[in-house]
Amino acid sequence: xxxxxxxxxxxxxxxxxxxxxxxxxxxxxxxxxxxxxxxxxxxxxxxxxxxxxxxxxxxxxxxxxxxxxxxxxxxxxxxxxxxxxxxxxxxxxxxxxxxxxxxxxxxxxxxxxxxxxxxxxxxxxxxxxxxxxxxxxxxxxxxxxxxxxxxxxxxxxxxxxxxxxxxxxxxxxxxxxxxxxxxxxxxxxxxxxxxxxxxxxxxxxxxxxxxxxxxxxxxxxxxxxxxxxxxxxxxxxxxxxxxxxxxxxxxxxxxxxxxxxxxxxxxxxxxxxxxxxxxxxxxxxxxxxxxxxxxxxxxxxxxxxxxxxxxxxxxxxxxxxxxxxxxxxxxxxxxxxxxxxxxxxxxxxxxxxxxxxxxxxxxxxxxxxxxxxxxxxxxxxxxxxxxxxxxxxxxxxxxxxxxxxxxxxxxxxxxxxxxxxxxxxxxxxxxxxxxxxxxxxxxxxxxxxxxxxxxxxxxxxxxxxxxxxxxxxxxxxxxxxxxxxxxxxxxxxxxxxxxxxxxxxxxxxxxxxxxxxxxxxxxxxxxxxxxxxxxxxxxxxxxxxxxxxxxxxxxxxxxxxxxxxxxxxxxxxxxxxxxxxxxxxxx
Numbered sequence: 412x413x414x415x416x417x418x419x420x421x422x423x424x425x426x427x428x429x430x431x432x433x434x435x436x437x438x439x440x441x442x443x444x445x446x447x448x449x450x451x452x453x454x455x456x457x458x459x460x461x462x463x464x465x466x467x468x469x470x471x472x473x474x475x476x477x478x479x480x481x482x483x484x485x486x487x488x489x490x491x492x493x494x495x496x497x498x499x500x501x502x503x504x505x506x507x508x509x510x511x512x513x514x515x516x517x518x519x520x521x522x523x524x525x526x527x528x529x530x531x532x533x534x535x536x537x538x539x540x541x542x543x544x545x546x547x548x549x550x551x552x553x554x555x556x557x558x559x560x561x562x563x564x565x566x567x568x569x570x571x572x573x574x575x576x577x578x579x580x581x582x583x584x585x586x587x588x589x590x591x592x593x594x595x596x597x598x599x600x601x602x603x604x605x606x607x608x609x610x611x612x613x614x615x616x617x618x619x620x621x622x623x624x625x626x627x628x629x630x631x632x633x634x635x636x637x638x639x640x641x642x643x644x645x646x647x648x649x650x651x652x653x654x655x656x657x658x659x660x661x662x663x664x665x666x667x668x669x670x671x672x673x674x675x676x677x678x679x680x681x682x683x684x685x686x687x688x689x690x691x692x693x694x695x696x697x698x699x700x701x702x703x704x705x706x707x708x709x710x711x712x713x714x715x716x717x718x719x720x721x722x723x724x725x726x727x728x729x730x731x732x733x734x735x736x737x738x739x740x741x742x743x744x745x746x747x748x749x750x751x752x753x754x755x756x757x758x759x760x761x762x763x764x765x766x767x768x769x770x771x772x773x774x775x776x777x778x779x780x781x782x783x784x785x786x787x788x789x790x791x792x793x794x795x796x797x798x799x800x801x802x803x804x805x806x807x808x809x810x811x812x813x814x815x816x817x818x819x820x821x822x823x824x825x826x827x828x829x830x831x832x833x834x835x836x837x838x839x840x841x842x843x844x845x846x847x848x849x850x851x852x853x854x855x856x857x858x859x860x861x862x863x864x865x866x867x868x869x870x871x872x873x874x875x876x877x878x879x880x881x882x883x884x885x886x887x888x889x890x891x892x893x894x895x896x897x898x899x900x901x902x903x904x905x906x907x908x909x910x911x912x913x914x915x916x917x918x919x920x921x922x923x924x925x926x927x928x929x930x931x932x933x934x935x936x937x938x939x940x941x942x943x944x945x946x947x948x949x950x951x952x953x954x955x956x957x958x959x960x961x962x963x964x965x966x967x968x969x970x971x972x973x974x975x976x977x978x979x980x981x982x983x984x985x986x987x988x989x990x991x992x993x994x995x996x997x998x
Contacts, residue, residue: 412602414469417476418547420540421462421493422485424453431483431540432463434565435547438558439467440611440784443604447901448782449475449977454636454720460488469602473748473783473901477981480599481550483543485526490514502597504546504588506539522546522591529583538580545584549592552600555581610785614752614778617785618708619644621756622680624793627706628654629679631668633661633687636720637779638710641682662687666694666707673704674840676800676830678760682708685727686717688771692734695769697842699739702818702826702865704763707771708756710779711897713975722975723776725897726949728957731771732926740824740868742770743926747881747900749783751923757793758877765798766868767825773925775948777898777977799827806835814838814848820860824868869927879929883907884918884936890991891915892940894933896922896954898977899946905980906987915991922954928961937965942994944987946970946978 420431429450436446447466453459466476479496482489484505494514497503505511507523524546526539541562548555558581559574566573589596619641622630630649632642646656659665665681672679683691688709698705711727713719731743742762746755756772763770806815806829817838819826826847829836839849844861846852873879881900884892891910895903900921907917920936922929937943943965945955950973959965970986972978 412552412600414602415467415472416480416599416601417464417466417478418481418483419462419464419479419493419496420483420485420543421460421489423457424455424459424461425457426485427537427540428461428463428485431543432465434540434558434561435544436465436782437561437611438553439604440609441560442557443606443609444469444601445471445609445784446611446782447472447474447784449777450780452721460492462489462493467601469604471784472905474905474980475781475902475977477979481547483547484511485539485543487511494519500597502550502599504543504550506543520597522588524584524587524591526584529587530580533580533583534576538577541577541580542584542587545581545586546588548581549585549588550597550599555585608787610787611782612749612785613640613780613782614746614749614774615640615710615780616644617749617753618682618756618772618774619648620788621753622706622760623648623652623654624753624790625678625757625760626795627678627680627760628652629669629672629677630654630656630681631659631665631672631679632656632681632683633659633665635662635684635687637712637776638682638684638687638708640780641708641710662690663694666691666705667697669707670694670698670701670703670705673763674701674831678704678764680706680708680760682710684710684712684720685714685730688727688730689734692736695741696735696737696739698769699735699737699741699865700842700844701840702767702828704760704767705769706759706763707769709771709773711773711775719975721776723898723977724948724973724975725775726951726953726973727773728896728925728949728953731773732957738862738866740766740768740865741926742766742768742869742872743773743924744770745773745896745923745925746778747895747897747921747923749778749785750788752778753788754792755923761794761796762872764800765796765825766872767798767828768868773897775897781898799825801827801829803833803836806833809835809837814850816847817849818845818861818864819847820864824864824866824870826864872927873924873929873932876924876929879924880932880936881921881923882919882936884920884939886916886918887939889916889918889940890942891917891987892920892936892943893917893946893987894920894922894943894954894958895946896925899948902978902980902983903946906983909980909984910987913988915988917987925957928957930961933958934962937962942966942968942990944968944970944990946983948972948977
């Protein structure tokens with residue numbers, strides 16, 4: 412029996428490929444298997460090749476697999492595009508409707524199963540995906556009845572007869588495949604799972620849940636891939652907690668609405684991708700100048716311009732730190748797992764209010780839309796810290812009609828904050844430079860005092876931020892220190908044991924606080940390695956350059972990928988191994 416395997420379903424976008432993968436994976440999740448899913452899809456509503464790759468294991472995993480055991484094909488293009496991933500013992504299950512053939516130059520076992528024909532005989536061709544799920548269950552040695560809870564969740568609202576028909580389709584697919592394969596059934600049965608209940612969720616859902624847990628009750632956003640699921644999650648869930656979501660006309664409006672809501676005392680945020688972040692740049696500066704809390708989620712995707720809207724990239728790193736004109740304090744947090752995305756979202760709201768500045772929570776497409784097994788979240792870890800937000804009873808009486816010193820110069824750089832309408836709390840709010848009461852001022856002395864005040868807010872944040880780096884360092888002196896950000900963590904973690912088996916000593920550091928940069932913490936890890944390798948999904952080595960800007964001109968080897976696909980453990984293993992071997996040859 413197999414401890415793990417990889418399964419992929421593919422076809423034309425709009426014909427149920429995503430739902431096929433969702434049903435297949437959800438049933439396995441409920442049995443206690445660990446899962447990691449990644450969708451490859453086109454930037455169009457219907458048409459174009461799409462596939463959903465699901466990795467299944469009896470043990471935890473955090474990356475996409477190098478290869479493929481089972482390919483379920485709804486068209487010939489799926490076979491042609493994906494067959495190169497199949498292992499030697501891998502198989503293809505294809506809809507007999509299109510007369511499937513194995514792509515020339517490849518050797519794979521092909522089983523033609525009449526998905527469409529069986530589904531049509533049962534009532535509708537739309538159930539062909541259920542037939543495919545049934546055939547897959549036969550390969551894995553799973554009881555088709557294990558899908559019943561999932562099918563009921565999806566279709567019971569349409570009536571018990573719909574549930575029954577879909578279950579018939581699953582049973583029919585399993586029975587046909589068993590009869591077709593006979594005694595030649597592939598040996599791809601899964602070992603039993605532990606049966607424990609775990610969540611199976613995408614990073615965007617974790618962010619939405621984190622925002623609600625943090626007390627956010629307002630979101631303003633404009634739909635954009637791969638951030639839209641955050642807004643969709645909030646639209647469904649936030650009204651249950653008395654909250655509101657507004658779909659705005661553009662990202663500029665979304666950002667300024669979020670600033671306004673925070674000014675009124677409501678925890679609010681927005682979410683977008685690279686193009687939206689560009690539009691928000693001026694408003695982010697407004698948050699910094701007016702010292703209003705603001706949380707922005709940036710789900711990175713392929714750029715520039717419209718770029719590759721549905722593909723993986725990590726090319727917004729410089730933009731998040733430096734795109735805003737002028738100098739303002741800003742926090743950039745980079746979670747690397749779905750679980751971290753939940754807790755870091757909560758922390759983003761806390762930091763935004765404590766430091767009264769914009770906080771950007773950054774993911775990438777693989778983390779935003781990749782679906783992972785997540786252990787039950789610990790809501791006891793959730794705390795709400797509102798910083799220097801004063802109650803009305805704490806505001807001193809106005810003397811001679813003087814305005815409240817909302818921007819009072821303080822040693823920490825953080826001034827007491829009040830909500831509009833509070834007695835004795837009246838003050839100006841403006842995007843131009845201002846004095847302590849908010850009144851516009853161009854005085855050189857005032858400008859320096861206010862600028863210094865704002866900029867010293869974050870001086871100690873890297874030291875107080877919990878785990879600004881995720882570090883796995885077993886070696887006092889390693890051959891390599893591999894550094895990554897966001898979703899590359901799981902791939903790096905899987906590549907390391909392979910490198911260790913080759914005799915390469917490897918330490919790992921994943922950046923979780925990108926700005927202000929955890930300079931001292933990373934320098935400690937750099938000092939324990941002979942070579943530093945930075946792994947990132949962009950063409951200009953943005954993360955490596957940010958590291959050099961903060962720790963000095965350390966010798967870094969870049970491992971870059973910007974073709975729209977995430978790193979695979981195998982390719983990362985080979986690239987790092989080659990770097991080590993090349994270094995030895997040069998010596």
